[in-house]
Amino acid sequence: MSTLQPAGSGAQFHSIDGVYNFAYLDEQTKRMIRRALLKAVAIPGYQVPFGGREMPVAYGWGTGGMQVTASILGVDDVLKVIDQGADDTTNAVSIRRFFNRTAGVPVTEATTEATVIQTRHRIPEKTLREDQVIVYQVPMPEPLRKLEPRETETRKMHAFAEYGLMQVKLYEDISRHGEITTTYDYPVEVNARYMMAPSPIPKFDNPKMHAMPALQLFGAGREKRIYAIPPYTKVRSLDFNDYPFEPQQFEDPCALCDAKGVFLDEVILDDKGDHMFVCSDSDHCRDRRAEGHMGPRAREAAEKGYGADE
Amino acid sequence: MQPAAIDMTHLKAGFQAPVLDAQSSFRAILNALSFPGRVFDIPAPPEAPEGWPPALAAAALTLLDADTTVYLDASARSPSAEAFIRFHAGAPIVDASGDAHFAILLNPENADFDTFRIGEDQYPDRSATLLCAMADFTSGTPMRLTGPGIKTVQDIAPAGVGAAFWMAWARNQALYPLGYDVVFAAGSAVVGLPRTVAADPVKE
Numbered sequence: 117m118s119t120l121q122p123a124g125s126g127a128q129f130h131s132i133d134g135v136y137n138f139a140y141l142d143e144q145t146k147r148m149i150r151r152a153l154l155k156a157v158a159i160p161g162y163q164v165p166f167g168g169r170e171m172p173v174a175y176g177w178g179t180g181g182m183q184v185t186a187s188i189l190g191v192d193d194v195l196k197v198i199d200q201g202a203d204d205t206t207n208a209v210s211i212r213r214f215f216n217r218t219a220g221v222p223v224t225e226a227t228t229e230a231t232v233i234q235t236r237h238r239i240p241e242k243t244l245r246e247d248q249v250i251v252y253q254v255p256m257p258e259p260l261r262k263l264e265p266r267e268t269e270t271r272k273m274h275a276f277a278e279y280g281l282m283q284v285k286l287y288e289d290i291s292r293h294g295e296i297t298t299t300y301d302y303p304v305e306v307n308a309r310y311m312m313a314p315s316p317i318p319k320f321d322n323p324k325m326h327a328m329p330a331l332q333l334f335g336a337g338r339e340k341r342i343y344a345i346p347p348y349t350k351v352r353s354l355d356f357n358d359y360p361f362e363p364q365q366f367e368d369p370c371a372l373c374d375a376k377g378v379f380l381d382e383v384i385l386d387d388k389g390d391h392m393f394v395c396s397d398s399d400h401c402r403d404r405r406a407e408g409h410m411g412p413r414a415r416e417a418a419e420k421g422y423g424a425d426e
Numbered sequence: 427m428q429p430a431a432i433d434m435t436h437l438k439a440g441f442q443a444p445v446l447d448a449q450s451s452f453r454a455i456l457n458a459l460s461f462p463g464r465v466f467d468i469p470a471p472p473e474a475p476e477g478w479p480p481a482l483a484a485a486a487l488t489l490l491d492a493d494t495t496v497y498l499d500a501s502a503r504s505p506s507a508e509a510f511i512r513f514h515a516g517a518p519i520v521d522a523s524g525d526a527h528f529a530i531l532l533n534p535e536n537a538d539f540d541t542f543r544i545g546e547d548q549y550p551d552r553s554a555t556l557l558c559a560m561a562d563f564t565s566g567t568p569m570r571l572t573g574p575g576i577k578t579v580q581d582i583a584p585a586g587v588g589a590a591f592w593m594a595w596a597r598n599q600a601l602y603p604l605g606y607d608v609v610f611a612a613g614s615a616v617v618g619l620p621r622t623v624a625a626d627p628v629k630e
Contacts, residue, residue, distance in 0.1 A: 128444050128445060129445065130443065130444075130445035130446060137445065138445045138446070138449075139449075143444070143445060143448065144491060144493075146448075146449075146452075147448075147488070147489065147491050147493075148493065150452045150456075150488070150489070151489060151494070152551070153456060154455065154456065154459055154489075154555065154607070155551035155553070155607070156551075157456065157459045157460055157575075157620060158459060158607045158620035158621055158622065159550050159551060159603050159621070159622075160574055160622065162550060162551065162603060164551045165549075165551075187452075188449075188452070188453060188456065189449070190446065190449040190450050190453060191446060191449075192450075246461070271548045272548065274548070275547035275548040276547070307574050307622060309602070309603055310603070327577075329577075331456070331457075331460045345574075346459075346460045346461075346574040346575040346620075346622075347460055347461060347574075347575050347577075348574065348575055348576060348577045349574035349575065350574075
């Protein structure tokens with residue numbers, strides 16, 4: 117009768133590395149987070165409180181996203197982790213290695229191969245699919261916090277959909293600067309009800325959240341909140357009729373892959389002020405270069421006899 | 427008072443691989459609530475309490491533990507069901523539907539849906555999740571679903587629920603963002619119905 121094991125017994129432990137339970141968290145914690153996730157999906161944009169655990173990285177390094185990922189990840193998943201669009205930065209490499217060790221899941225840098233994508237502050241350029249889940253790391257889940265420090269008050273504002281304070285803030289931006297100056301973590305309204313902080317993604321990425329085919333999950337570790345946007349859900353960036361929402365635009369294409377209409381990062385090249393703008397999404401840029409696209413800098417390098425990557 | 431001992435004579439087996447089965451079972455339920463009305467296969471445990479579809483047993487094993495109260499309707503409540511929940515999940519079984527985080531309904535057509543928790547203004551997540559058993563998802567009243575998670579429309583005809591349920595659902599849906607959420611279970615598959623989704627009869 118080996119199948120008859122009571123709750124909390126050894127049967128609820130399954131280790132990949134011989135040290136930690138599968139995907140690090142214990143089963144009781146995963147169940148608690150899973151129940152919070154289901155309510156988050158049922159109430160799009162509403163921040164569900166959860167019993168956030170200490171993770172073996174510091175707050176600010178994605179503890180919320182990691183707890184969500186640990187609770188959904190299974191042996192059939194392929195994990196991609198990005199930090200500001202790039203797969204090869206410290207945070208992304210560490211989290212990928214963490215789940216590779218504790219859950220044994222294959223990891224990838226290719227957006228198209230991944231089933232779970234944990235992200236810090238970007239949405240990949242390639243359109244995500246229904247069979248993918250994107251998990252955002254969230255530093256500050258409450259969009260109203262900088263305007264109203266009391267949780268008791270912001271909770272009431274959400275309860276009664278009293279979001280005038282944010283509209284006033286955006287209005288004051290316009291009256292002072294002639295435009296809305298928020299460029300990242302730009303507040304959105306989800307399913308025509310809850311105001312939500314999209315985490316500090318550039319507002320360039322806000323339109324991708326609207327009616328995205330993939331499920332979007334958000335985890336804030338320090339603040340202990342989980343929220344979600346189901347697939348095909350209305351997400352509207354706040355604005356005014358006479359000052360409509362406008363994402364960032366870039367005049368020049370990516371210096372390496374010539375991509376237009378993507379989010380670009382500035383890269384400083386020397387101490388004489390030379391710089392270039394390249395894709396923030398490193399996987400997208402690599403794919404385009406592999407397809408033979410060449411930006412002005414890559415062409416220059418090729419003409420000088422360097423490889424496109426050097 | 428809960429009885430001290432669990433009736434082992436009626437006990438059915440739980441998941442074969444509790445950690446991995448609970449994970450894939452959870453993903454099926456997460457998918458079901460993310461794509462309302464679509465059918466998702468769920469890894470069923472080898473045995474289930476009397477009258478429970480295997481999918482229902484899987485959902486119970488995945489979601490219930492000592493932190494969640496569970497209500498069983500008269501058809502779902504049996505010695506094997508009580509032993510199953512107490513032994514595998516350790517969840518307290520409550521007699522009043524209004525006290526339950528989760529409800530297991532084998533006869534959802536006769537449930538009094540207005541008694542389930544709908545959450546609070548400031549905490550709409552403090553609401554019940556109803557796990558409803560049925561024969562299939564195709565032979566009942568055809569309904570057309572719209573809402574988040576559905577690109578255009580999604581048709582479904584769950585066998586176990588009729589006019590009474592769908593009238594209760596319309597009331598529930600009108601409460602948004604409050605309301606309970608429903609997971610239908612038939613055979614080894616689940617369908618989700620979160621409170622965001624509107625259901626209208628299919629007009630042919």
